[in-house]
Amino acid sequence: MPAAPSTVSQWTLRSRPTGQLALEHFKLERRAxxxxxxxxxxxxxxxxxxxxxxxxxxxxxxxYAAPIEPGQPIRGMILGTVVASRAAELAVGDVVWGFGSWxxxxxAAAAQLHRVAKDRAAKGSAPDPDLLHRRGTIxxxxxxxLTEIAQVRRGDRVLVSGAAGAVGSLxxxxxxxxxxxxxxxxxxxxxxxxxxxxxxxxxxCIDYKAAADLPAALAGALPDGLDVYFDNVGGEALGAAVDLxxxxxxxxxxxxxxxxxxxxxxxxxNLWNLVAQTAAMRGFRVTDMLGDQAFLAKAKADLDRxxxxxxxxxxxxxxxxLDRAPAAFLSLFSGGNSGRLLVHVSGExx
Numbered sequence: 001m002p003a004a005p006s007t008v009s010q011w012t013l014r015s016r017p018t019g020q021l022a023l024e025h026f027k028l029e030r031r032a033x034x035x036x037x038x039x040x041x042x043x044x045x046x047x048x049x050x051x052x053x054x055x056x057x058x059x060x061x062x063x064y065a066a067p068i069e070p071g072q073p074i075r076g077m078i079l080g081t082v083v084a085s086r087a088a089e090l091a092v093g094d095v096v097w098g099f100g101s102w103x104x105x106x107x108a109a110a111a112q113l114h115r116v117a118k119d120r121a122a123k124g125s126a127p128d129p130d131l132l133h134r135r136g137t138i139x140x141x142x143x144x145x146l147t148e149i150a151q152v153r154r155g156d157r158v159l160v161s162g163a164a165g166a167v168g169s170l171x172x173x174x175x176x177x178x179x180x181x182x183x184x185x186x187x188x189x190x191x192x193x194x195x196x197x198x199x200x201x202x203x204x205c206i207d208y209k210a211a212a213d214l215p216a217a218l219a220g221a222l223p224d225g226l227d228v229y230f231d232n233v234g235g236e237a238l239g240a241a242v243d244l245x246x247x248x249x250x251x252x253x254x255x256x257x258x259x260x261x262x263x264x265x266x267x268x269x270n271l272w273n274l275v276a277q278t279a280a281m282r283g284f285r286v287t288d289m290l291g292d293q294a295f296l297a298k299a300k301a302d303l304d305r306x307x308x309x310x311x312x313x314x315x316x317x318x319x320x321x322l323d324r325a326p327a328a329f330l331s332l333f334s335g336g337n338s339g340r341l342l343v344h345v346s347g348e349x350x
Contacts, residue, residue, distance in 0.1 A: 004042035004084045004105055008033045011074045011102035011325055017058055021333070025058070026074070026326040034107055035084075042084040042107050043096060048322075049077035049132045050329045050341040052257045064285065073101035074325075079132050080106070090115060095127045097136055102325050104345050114290065133340040134170060134307055134314040135300075141254060141286040142170040142230075143299045146178060149252040149284045150228045154179030157222055159241055160202075161185075162232030164192035166340040167254060169200045171230045173312050176201055177302075180228070184221045186214075186237055188335050195338070199313055208237065215240040225249075233257050239268035245279045253283035257333075315339030 007030055014027040036042050054076050057068045068075060078100035082090050087110035090096065098113040100106040116131055133139065145167075146152045158175040162168035163185025172183050185196040185205040193205035204221045211217040218240045227249050229241035234256030241251065274281060289295050306312035317339040319328040325343045332341060 002044075002083065004035075004044075004107075005033060007031060008103045008105045009322055010104075011322070013058060013068045013070050013072055013074060015070055016060060021055060021058070021330060023326050023330070028323065033105055036086045036107050039087050039111075040085075040107055040109050041082050041087050041090045041096075041113065042105060043078070043080040043100065043113070044083050044105055045078045045080045045100060045103060045345045046127050047079040047129050047132055047318075048102055048325055048343040048345060049079075049137075050325075050332055050337075050343060051076060052255060052332055054329065055333075073103060075099060075101050077132060077137060078106065079127050079129065079136075081127060085110075095131070097131055102322070104322055129316055129318060129342055129344075130314060132342060133166065133316060134303060134312060137286055138166050138340060139170055139303045139312075139314075140289070140296075140299055142167050142174050143303060144286045144289055144295070145230055145252040145254050145284055146171060146174050146228070147299075148289075148295075149282050150230060150250040152178040152180055152228055155181045156227040157182045157184075157224060157246070158228045158230065159184050159186070159218070159222065159226045159244070160230045160232070161237045161241075162255075162257065163187045163196040163200070163202055163205055164338075165232060168230070168232050169196070169339070170312065170314065171254075172196065172200050172202050174306070175228070175230070177306055177311055182222070184218070184226075186218075186233070192335070192338075199315070215243060218244060228252070230254060231256070239270060242268050242270050242273050242279075242281075245273055245277045247277050247279075249277055249279040251279070251281040253281065317341045318344050320344045 010031050012027050017025050057065050079097045082094040090110050095116040096113040158180040160168050160171045164187040175183050182203050185202040186208050187193045187196050188209045193207045196202045196205040206217045225246040226244045227246050229251045231238050231253050232255045317337045322345045328343050331337050
């Protein structure tokens with residue numbers, strides 16, 4: 001396996017966006033790659049995960065992480081292969097995932113990298129990109145949100161926004177495996193709604209772009225109300241879901257893409273209904289559970305079983321080339337992707 005190079009190609013934040021993100025906010029640079037220090041490893045980056053939360057890191061607040069300052073590398077989840085190590089727990093050739101940067105190689109502390117078990121690591125001669133989808137943080141996010149936060153019970157009526165997206169496509173299927181009696185999705189456009197129903201098993205999907213009255217459309221699809229709402233978008237959909245909550249309903253706040261990229265998500269005006277229905281609404285981050293070995297063992301066992309039985313389908317939208325990373329990322333906010341969006345970092349790291 002080639003050793004770590006002395007320099008890398010790396011995307012940095014050229015300037016902080018104050019509104020809609022554009023290609024002009026990114027800059028591709030050639031920078032020195034330091035040798036690993038004690039407890040660190042050098043990793044060849046095979047795949048970059050294009051996650052909407054990265055947009056929040058670019059704000060001066062950083063949302064829930066330290067903000068990316070102009071001139072700093074763009075951060076995000078990566079899947080890669082160890083090419084040099086000074087960490088006892090990582091060896092050359094190990095497949096790892098964790099937080100890295102939009103680069104062809106990174107050097108990182110072993111503590112921020114998660115080694116993939118040997119029997120799960122290989123797909124041919126390259127890491128399996130599904131390790132960043134169903135078998136990685138996306139699958140874990142959907143699982144955690146539904147099992148621990150929303151605590152889906154048999155017979156529950158479940159609503160999921162972003163139903164054809166990376167997390168939402170898995171959330172609908174997992175809700176079904178947990179015993180939900182009716183699963184309704186919200187997605188943008190007829191193709192995404194069709195995929196939500198035909199491929200991901202939703203009972204019904206509402207195209208929010210075509211719905212003249214989204215709350216009325218949701219009420220029609222869930223005439224008896226809902227027990228669980230898995231929210232990926234915020235805004236109007238969240239407000240409509242609050243209105244439809246049944247007694248002791250639960251809302252899991254996973255993301256609010258309607259408020260990303262310089263847009264303002266609406267705050268639901270009807271939060272009193274949480275009181276009236278003795279309902280609960282809670283935000284969560286799956287990264288808080290990555291050190292919980294009991295949770296990880298249970299989640300991975302369930303996810304693996306559902307994947308093996310064909311009850312948890314996953315679609316990957318893979319773009320080739322580090323140079324395409326910014327354009328790929330921007331497509332998230334225009335609905336230009338179909339499935340979990342990844343960038344295969346090809347070129348010098350092949």
